[in-house]
Amino acid sequence: MYAFEFERPKTVEDAVAALKSDEAQALGGGQTLIPTLKSRLAAPAKLVSLQGIDTMKFVKAEGGVLSVGGGTPHAVVAAEAAKSYPGLAALAGNIGDPSVRNKGTVGGSLANNDPSACYPSAALASGATIVTDHREIAADDFFDGLFTTALEEGEIITEVRFPIPEAANYQKFEQPASRFALVGVFVAKFSDGVRVAVTGASGDGVFRWTEAEEALSKSFTPEALKELTVDDSDMIEDLHGSAAYRAHLVKVMTGRAVAAAG
């Protein structure tokens, strides 16, 4: 770790102001950022912790929408969304280990947009709205490829609004070492159609599998996927699996998510 300054503001406004200084960076739960600092892969001059901002920590379900504060840890989502949006709660409850879930936040996860992270698939499949300190961004416009998002420098995710589907399920096939998603598929069925978002598989990060969405919108059954194939040309190929394997898993996990969502 290199030396850095540290601030812990109590309001979003103060955090935005603090982030204006040179090479300042927001710190959420630190589950990604702290290891990065420790291995000296990042050297911010100042860390602005968002953990002191109480207005960014909440879970509430209202009018068919689950709103989660950007600073809410995974464990809190897992517990408090269990009734209102069980598919999302289950996803949050299966991220990392207890210490990761007690510290890591939904805002941090979405802002980081790790190609193997779980939350981006939930946001994209739910058609979530990402609320920041000064605007609202649709999930479809938010994810911009590996570790890249529509967020501007110093912009803070204060809230994420997930429309609650009629049925939903997340299937995560774990990478054996990291236990992030080797392939993760979030399926969400709304009255006006089905959305399917895939994480872990593509070299471009989370994406929607539109062919599956069309087929499942007609018939929400695993059999509806039967004739579909997943193109493996953009899939990640690494020591944990080939592109063909990942493409195959996308279909298998989608089928399982549909079956589990019922």
Added chain:
Amino acid sequence: MPKDGQIGPATKRREDVRFLTGKGRYTDDINLRGQAHAYFLRSQVAHGKINGIDTAAAAAMPGVIRIFTGKDFEGIGGLPCGWQVTDKHGKPMLEPGHPVLAQGKVRHVGDPIAVVVAETEAQARDAAEAIEVDLEELPAVMDMKAAVQGGTLVHDDIGSNLCYDWGFVEENKAAVDEAFAKAHHVTTLELVNQRLVANPMEPRVAVGDYDQTMDHHTLYTTSQNPHVIRLLMGAFVLGIPEHKLRVVAPDVGGGFGSKIFHYAEEAFVTFAAKAINRPVKWTSSRSEAFMSDAHGRDHVSKIELALDAEGHFQALRTETYANMGAYLSTFAPSVPTWLHGTLMAGNYKTPLIYVNVKAVFTNTVPVDAYRGAGRPEATYQLERVVDKAAREMGIDPIELRRKNFVTEFPYATPVAVEYDTGDYVATMDKLEEMADIKGFPARLEASKKKGKLRGLGINCYIEACGIAPSHLVGQLGARAGLYESATVRVNATGSISVMTGSHSHGQGHETAFPQVVADMIGIDASQIEIVHGDTANTPMGMGTYGSRSLAVGGSAIVRATNKIISKAKKIAAHLLEASEGDIELKDGKFSVAGTDKSVDWAGVTLAAYVPHNYPLESLEPGLEETAFYDPANFTYPSGAYACEVEVDPETGKVTIESFAAADDFGNIVNPMIVDGQVHGGIGQGIGQALLENTVYDENGQLLSASYMDYAMPRANDVPFYKVDHSCQTPCTHNPLGVKGCGEAGAIGTPPAVVNAVLDALNRAGHDVAHIDMPMSPARVWAAMQK
């Protein structure tokens, strides 16, 4: 029934109180006054020529005390290799230098180039980033088979990448080839025993201290064998005589072999502490451990088994490429040879065996012993080829094994060792019962109903433990003796300190060793303490590895305790005015046979130190004895394992449904500790079979350099094991009749798991002969697509 604390009962581990409450005292807990911190600048390329190192800017950075490079170590010995293998032509192996810091060339990612010693670790690291190394990258030597054909050399001065080409037993080769030519059936298998990183929970740490007034050095280090480190470092690297060098290995958080070896960092902190006249500390990060701890395994093998029409093994032939890495680590040359070739007979009476091993230098981290060391590699090859032969010949794998079991002991194998005892039929019988082999078809059906493929894998193993008879290993090239030592110091009030040369880094010696002494004398185990890990207060001993602590170290304790008992009897005889021959010791009491005259243990020990009434004319006061024990033979633990798996046909994911291990460890001192050792070994074996893999790319970059990519087994990867050690054929040549249990699990498990997965696939109609470990979901799925 023996009492708790004596030989037999499952006495709870006394050391766990401090380990489980965070009170262990590890090397990193040692902080000396005025201590400086060392940070190693390591090579980021696999192979390169150093044209220059500019430390000027770094030296001016805050807190920097001194920067060391290879130049500071010119004229100082390199790290020695403790074993010399002779090749099949009678030539000694090629033995390149192994400098403490790189001399002119770097040879693997992680090879140390320079060290910054500074006031704080962060300052040292900051300064290391400012060191400018003018490095000319060279092609990396990665593929072993290509490396021995010529091309780029890892070490220019030795002229070849082939360390040795070993044939064993060379005189048998022609007969073996002839048997193959005449065989009814030959089964051939090519396989890889993948490279592993030991990953003990505690990374390595070294603290060097120097007392200028006494010209005395102390090294605190995470070692399995402090005396060995003192000898190797003192005599071969730094030229410090034993009485000027103390090596302390306090609580050590796991070793698994990787903490046997003498490492550059130990020599460095010892050297630097004198150079700057301040204590110097180095603590490895986990990332550093991946590229500086010796790795394990990494064999590429071809094995052939010749059988007659009934399935009797006629001959066995193997060819192995064994990766040495960039340098010869302390015991590296012995692992693929004497710890591997000699075990190739396994549990079977194969009359003719020939083993060829080519040890190869590559631009990778050095490879040395890792839990099992050579024996897992031998067992894996043998048990995989036996399983394949069973499938090819349509013989039940258990039946084929039984048909070929060695049944008469002692048994002299065609590969130099002689098994003293064993009962492979008994362990197989036990296994069949424990694993409910008869019930397998019903479980197979149940799995099918769930859409899963189920498989049953069987494995037998034999290992040579209790390492080792010095006379034998001396003939085989060892540059050390492999005895063990013990001093039993009885104090005036009867309490006892046992100073042992063995070293506990998780094995439970502090509990098991007192059980032996308590049993012999008949006193409470709480009266006995174990002292280990410090050359200043233990006799010269060889440390702990190769499942040797109880078999060799425990035997030394028995010998020393016998000397104590015999002297105590003399004292008792004097006190009781009886003749020595009439004195009996029972339950801590000395009595005169056939009378009611007696004196208790404390009465005798007090007399030894307060010799008011004492036979001074015939006996010295005091009660302290030392013994050294050198075994007559290896011990040969053996066993039979069964693993049942389910394979998800859609994803290739393997789950272990059940695992049973029937081991024969001879006599058992503490069954709970033995269970724990077997559990841990099976866990590591499952890790190797399904998860762990050390992957380099073709440029020598380590791709699996953290837990993000190196998959360690976790609690939910393993089932609840069934383990049993009721089959006991005591070792015939050590006083405890014990064999050693530390490595069995890691040796016996991988083939059982792999055999089970292949059984599942083949039962489901997939014609898959072999899948290399780790059997990751991706690999299993890919095999099913063919």
